[in-house]
Amino acid sequence: AEPAGYSISAFRAALGQAAVAVTVRQPKPPAAPKEHTATVVTADKIEGQQDVRVDASGRVVVERDSTRLDADRVQYDLLSDEAVATGDVVLKRGADTIRGPRLRYRVEEQVGEFDTPTYEIVRKRPARVSKQAISAGVTRPADVTVHGHGQAESIALEGENRYHLKNATFTTCEANDPAWYVKAKELDLDFDRNVGDATHGTFHFGGIPVMYAPAAPFPLSGERRSGLLAPTIGISNVTGLDVTLPYYLNLAPNYDDTVVPRYIARRGVQLNNEFRYLNPGYVGSLRTEYLARDEVYGESRSAVSFIHDQQFGRGFTGRINYNAVSDKDYFTDLSSRVTQTSTDNLMREASLSYNAGSWFSGSVLTQRIQSLTGSPQYNRLPVMTGLAYLPEVGGFSLKMPMEAANFHRADSDQGWRTYVYPQIAYNFVRPGGYITPKIGVHATRYALEDRVSSGPLDESRVLPIGSVDAGLFFERDSHIGHRDVVQTLEPRLYYLKVPYRNQNSLPVFDSAPMDFGFAQIFSENLYAGQDRYANASQVTGSVTSRLLNAENGEELLRTAFGVRMYFEDQKVTLPGETARTEQLADLLGAFSGRVLPNTTLDLFAQYNPRDTRMERGTVGLRYQPGFAKVASASYRYQRLSYTDVDLALQWPVVNNFYVVGRVNGDIRTDKLTQAIAGLEYNGGCWVFRLAAESLLNTSGAYTNAYYFQFEFGGAISIGNSPVSLLERSVVGYGRISQPVSDPVFGSQ
């Protein structure tokens, strides 16, 4: 045996920057020189010829960088840098482990071949969280670690991050008897390019081969790659069997295209396409759908959607948003997504905006609206807006919004409306309160081309508007349990004066009454839009109380009350509207916060004290004790129109079964608007989902859609995923598995 601590320093040169150190474990070795790229051999017994070869046996360990080789015996030819390891060979590279009886390996190049190995590959992938889950305050799950493992006839190691496997199996199941695995004649895994390739692959589930593919490229770690994506198979009452076979074209790093042939059993074959591009100065997508002949409808049907956003620099941005469908029933006949089936208006608009973070911002927009209801909207051809704003001029702030718009609609009042509204306010702000008096002159001019309502073509309206807004901040220190909190009390008073001008002959282009709530009671007009400005002499008062975490200022609870007193009757109305005569407006109350651990409560009430009745009320309760464990109930009441109940749930029931669902409907008319029932099973390395949805569409009928999906280890999906539906419908929904790599249509 060589003496302990024998170092073959002469081979530094032969191995480039590397150094090889050989240490014999007996007797106790001294600390081996651990240089960054050194190869260190440790063993019970080391023989060899200096500078030529090493023959190590008994608990041999060869280490270099993050690679470690364990074996019973290693014959290491230092000239060719080739090691042959036999016995109980274990190769660890980073988090990957390969075991087998024999390995030939070139240490520096990290190239070699393993005979009849088993392997385990570990890669981290960031967890995907839905936008809704984030908004709902769901804790983001930790990054996902994908454990893939299996066995092979041989594994060729082709550099640090590439493996080529022959007659291999692959699964992410941890069990020795995996629920599913892929068996392939050849399997290429390239973690540098994040792509995989399988040839003659069969997919086994429960021990039975269920699918075969002669060649199956697949992305690793969710990277994009050209090729067939997993087909989707769904069923609905409007389409019958609904199968898509998307083909993804990764044209360049900054643009791609997906061709989606779609077979709709009841209607025919539709061809869909989505082209996307992403550049530093502009980004956009073009989606088209074309059905040559709808067998039910009898004609061709199509849809197009184009969105383009452009940055011109210096604060200028442009946007085109163009949407069109061939007929008004397009969405209700061909889609089961609520964002489409509930659509009545499609926007076609182009705009140029300027906002450079300076005192002036503005935009030009031209907008047409395709109405699917038969009652068309006003088009604005164009509308130009500007805002001049000087927030701080010696305690004063000056503001001047302006707009000129040309409103167009067949058989309606048509023409230009221009307004300008210069305002000046004085901001007296102190730590304990503020007072802001403000005056302005709102001037509007109509220059109409066509008039169908009675009245002149040219009209104008000038309104001086004055207000005083004042508030105080009180505080006190308190605690809840052991937590220090600060409770605030914030009274606010707002007086508004708008003189009366007769506006009955003015056309109505964009005006409608606003909701009545906390966002509106401090506004200057009870109408949205500019065609009506209600006369006002009124005081609004509110009190808000918050509970803040004293340690970090986080808002824990909030309660608010609001009241408004009118000193004069309403004289300005929209056509057909009844004027208000009462002096006391409805009282408003709101509460929101975390009332119990994992439980949030939201309350809103609009109470009518004159007739002692509730006009509008909302109760929302959500209990979310953990990931994929949420139950919520809400009740929304509007005296004159609806009583809406909304229940949603995702809950583990028994043995990894989860129930998921939502029921939403109007209990006053007993009409269901949306119902979803689903079941999810988490088999550890695979997930099964079953869901049914019933959705009221704008044709007054129900769209019933059925979803089923197998998802295997976040790598393979079969069926039609209900995940985006569930994420959209069940607030707080947690995806119980890892996401399928799907580069397109990911967020529906």
Add this chain to the structure above:
Amino acid sequence: CGFHLRGPQPLPFKSIHLGVSAYSESGANLRRQIAANGGTKIVDSPAEAEVSLVILQDVKEKIILSLNTDGRVREYELRDRIVFKVVDRGGREVIPATEVATKREMTFNDALVLAKEQEEAQYYREMENDLIQRVLRRMAAAPWPLPELPATQSAPTR
């Protein structure tokens, strides 16, 4: 009842750069309140400031909340979510990335698209103001100066 008028509560920093436009309503309010409480100078460049407020995300979303009995949208839920952090000149996190979010319910009527578009803008202005106030309260409670820990970040828990 223990309530008292709020006294000056200056931010713990000598100077701050605000990554919120001074020419937005919420940005102007934020500046006024910081000025009213005194003690902190608002500077134009992050390099001159002791700390900087960085808005990492400002996401506005509109979700269908309920449908009417014709299958049309009756209510939207409007959501606004701001993710911010406060960093010192050396890039150390005084307040790590923190989210403040709020939501409002807005009734909708397909026949009144233009009016509802303007009402929606008003809701978002009000929500943004609300969130910026909450950011200000978070900043007022920030730990400053940071303890001198070499090479490690001392990130307070959210």
